[in-house]
Amino acid sequence: MTAASVARPRRGGVLAMLRSERVLLGLAGFLSVLVLWELAVQLGFLRRAILSSPSLMLQLAIRDFGSGRLADDIRVSLTEFGLGYGAALLTGIPLGMALGFNRRLHAFVNPWLGAIYATPTIALLPIIVIFFGIGMESKVIVVWMEAFVVITVSVLTGTGSIEDRYLNIAYSFKASRWFAFRTVAWPSVIPFMLAGARLGVGRALVGVIVAELLASNAGIGYYITLAGSTLNITGVMLGVVLIGLFGVVSGEAIRRLERRFEAWRPEIN
Amino acid sequence: MAVVPRVSAPAPARLFGPPLPRNQRLALGAAGFVFVLVAWEVAARLGVLNPLFFSKPTDIVIAGINEVQLPRFWNDVTVSLTEFSVGLVLAILLGIPIGLISGWYPRFLYFIDPWLNFLNATPRVALLPIIVIWLGLGVSSKIAVVFLGAFFSILIPTIQGVRTVDKRLVDVARSFRASRRLLFTSVILPGTVPFIVTGLKIGVARALLGVVVGELYAATSGLGVMISKASQVLQADRMFFGVFIFTIAGVLGVGLVGRVETYFQRWRPRQGTR
Numbered sequence: 001m002t003a004a005s006v007a008r009p010r011r012g013g014v015l016a017m018l019r020s021e022r023v024l025l026g027l028a029g030f031l032s033v034l035v036l037w038e039l040a041v042q043l044g045f046l047r048r049a050i051l052s053s054p055s056l057m058l059q060l061a062i063r064d065f066g067s068g069r070l071a072d073d074i075r076v077s078l079t080e081f082g083l084g085y086g087a088a089l090l091t092g093i094p095l096g097m098a099l100g101f102n103r104r105l106h107a108f109v110n111p112w113l114g115a116i117y118a119t120p121t122i123a124l125l126p127i128i129v130i131f132f133g134i135g136m137e138s139k140v141i142v143v144w145m146e147a148f149v150v151i152t153v154s155v156l157t158g159t160g161s162i163e164d165r166y167l168n169i170a171y172s173f174k175a176s177r178w179f180a181f182r183t184v185a186w187p188s189v190i191p192f193m194l195a196g197a198r199l200g201v202g203r204a205l206v207g208v209i210v211a212e213l214l215a216s217n218a219g220i221g222y223y224i225t226l227a228g229s230t231l232n233i234t235g236v237m238l239g240v241v242l243i244g245l246f247g248v249v250s251g252e253a254i255r256r257l258e259r260r261f262e263a264w265r266p267e268i269n
Numbered sequence: 270m271a272v273v274p275r276v277s278a279p280a281p282a283r284l285f286g287p288p289l290p291r292n293q294r295l296a297l298g299a300a301g302f303v304f305v306l307v308a309w310e311v312a313a314r315l316g317v318l319n320p321l322f323f324s325k326p327t328d329i330v331i332a333g334i335n336e337v338q339l340p341r342f343w344n345d346v347t348v349s350l351t352e353f354s355v356g357l358v359l360a361i362l363l364g365i366p367i368g369l370i371s372g373w374y375p376r377f378l379y380f381i382d383p384w385l386n387f388l389n390a391t392p393r394v395a396l397l398p399i400i401v402i403w404l405g406l407g408v409s410s411k412i413a414v415v416f417l418g419a420f421f422s423i424l425i426p427t428i429q430g431v432r433t434v435d436k437r438l439v440d441v442a443r444s445f446r447a448s449r450r451l452l453f454t455s456v457i458l459p460g461t462v463p464f465i466v467t468g469l470k471i472g473v474a475r476a477l478l479g480v481v482v483g484e485l486y487a488a489t490s491g492l493g494v495m496i497s498k499a500s501q502v503l504q505a506d507r508m509f510f511g512v513f514i515f516t517i518a519g520v521l522g523v524g525l526v527g528r529v530e531t532y533f534q535r536w537r538p539r540q541g542t543r
Binding site: 021022025026027028029030033050103104107108109110111112114115116118119120122123124125126127130131202205206209210213214221224225227228231233236237239240243244247248251 | 288289293294297298299300301302304305322376379380381382383384386387388390391392394395396397398399401402403474477478480481482485486493496497500501503505508511512515516519520522523
């Protein structure tokens with residue numbers, strides 16, 4: 001790679017130009033909102049006490065990260081998220097597979113599964129908090145509950161996507177049951193499993209935040225509540241931004257994983 | 270070939286077993302439904318489940334019968350329903366047009382893309398404390414949460430729908446010198462409908478979540494408040510009845526969107542999958 005080709009990215013043709021246009025416009029959009037927001041507050045068009053401002057948030061972030069307070073809250077939230085979400089993966093994937101591979105079991109649990117799937121289960125939060133207390137246990141349970149059902153249903157849907165034709169081919173070549181499962185059934189389920197994992201992250205995140213907003217003594221939701229109850233809008237906004245960043249990063253990580261597992265598939269069309 | 274007699278049998282018979290006949294499926298479903306209720310009732314009566322927290326089905330039914338006779342309950346239902354429907358309708362009215370425009374003008378989309386991604390990845394319920402500070406405890410703060418929850422869920426699939434319309438169809442329309450307007454109304458819009466419906470499905474669920482969380486967090490009336498108050502005084506039966514109402518709302522909402530879907534898809538020729 002020579003210096004000249006780096007300096008002139010347009011060499012790549014129309015595609016590279018489009019790409020750079022996309023990046024440039026995105027950057028412009030991102031920055032213009034921040035700049036307009038900051039200016040509007042500085043010039044007095046918007047009230048600082050109601051909307052805060054990017055620079056105020058930055059100052060607060062430096063202060064609270066410096067004192068280690070935010071890091072503690074983030075660690076608590078991440079632990080709750082990790083334990084609950086991990087448990088949801090460990091229970092949801094096997095259950096989804098079991099339901100997919102046993103039609104009787106599936107028919108048996110289907111009404112309840114459907115009902116629970118349609119319910120905003122977060123409504124059970126108050127009783128969970130009373131039962132498990134305001135510590136980490138109740139959050140882990142809520143996170144598990146929120147992510148578990150989506151993951152189960154996605155894996156179940158995935159088992160339905162296994163193609164009979166491919167299984168037939170495997171069996172024609174005297175594949176063992178295990179070999180057919182490993183080479184045909186499992187790869188068909190993986191994309192659905194990852195989709196479920198992605199949806200599960202979103203719901204688990206909602207679980208952590210809401211549980212912490214309603215009743216907690218630590219965590220990023222607690223940080224937000226504390227700031228909100230003292231009308232410290234900057235603190236609330238900072239908390240929301242941190243949660244958003246976590247959402248963006250984890251979502252992107254799973255999408256990468258999805259693309260990796262899709263890579264071997266031939267392009268259709 | 271005699272060595273592998275399995276080949277002649279349909280493959281799923283080995284991995285899945287044959288599909289169950291419809292009546293057997295329904296019977297098993299009914300059995301499963303009743304089984305859980307009976308197990309719950311028995312466990313609560315024997316003290317395996319603490320009835321204080323888990324209640325029991327008969328108590329929930331009795332609590333439900335008592336609740337529906339109270340004007341307060343119907344007031345709660347009205348408040349929750351208002352928040353849900355106003356927020357959702359606003360999200361639909363704004364989400365679909367903005368989605369269509371953003372998908373149609375790629376430069377505009379690139380411009381707003383980072384913020385869109387960020388806001389979509391943030392659980393909007395995290396904004397509740399700000400919204401409550403801005404709009405207060407009343408109905409309007411819940412409408413805002415419901416709106417925000419459903420808006421992005423409808424907007425993003427709509428954008429995707431416009432941007433993934435089959436290029437061959439666009440080419441055909443262009444070759445026949447279709448105006449941009451005709452192209453939009455006869456190719457882009459119908460191609461986007463399935464995506465919009467997907468967005469609506471997610472949107473309904475998110476709107477419901479918004480109502481529940483908004484009311485649990487800060488409200489003076491609504492079903493979320495009823496649930497919250499009932500659990501604070503350990504009336505688990507009333508609480509479960511409230512949760513049950515949300516279940517019904519969720520099932521009805523998804524069913525309604527399904528109706529909308531079949532209505533808009535009725536012109537499509539059936540594509541047999543072999």
